[in-house]
Amino acid sequence: MGEPMIVSDPNVMMGKPVIAGTRVTVELFLEKLSNGESIEQLLESHPRRTRDAVLAALRFAAEAHRADAVYPVGTRPA
Secondary structure: OOOOOEEOOOOOHHHOOEEOOOOOEHHHHHHHHHOOOOHHHHHHHOOOOOHHHHHHHHHHHHHHOOOOOOOOOOOOOO
16 A cells, blocks of 8 residues: 555644645645536646545545534524
8 A cells, every 4th residue: 555645744734634745735625626626627726636636635534524423514593
């Protein structure tokens, strides 16, 4: 198994998970994708990143949310 594609270092981006060897956060990729950018558009704006890096960010986010936790969501007023 190779080196991890997603890493966290307290000295880089305040410890947020980033693409290894960069300051590009998983959070940034998730925000861009959730705002409608395609993977191809994301890669155009970050030409040194790869499709594998984007998919690694998505896998990381999915794994992070597998934890046994309850996430409150907005409620509608009565």
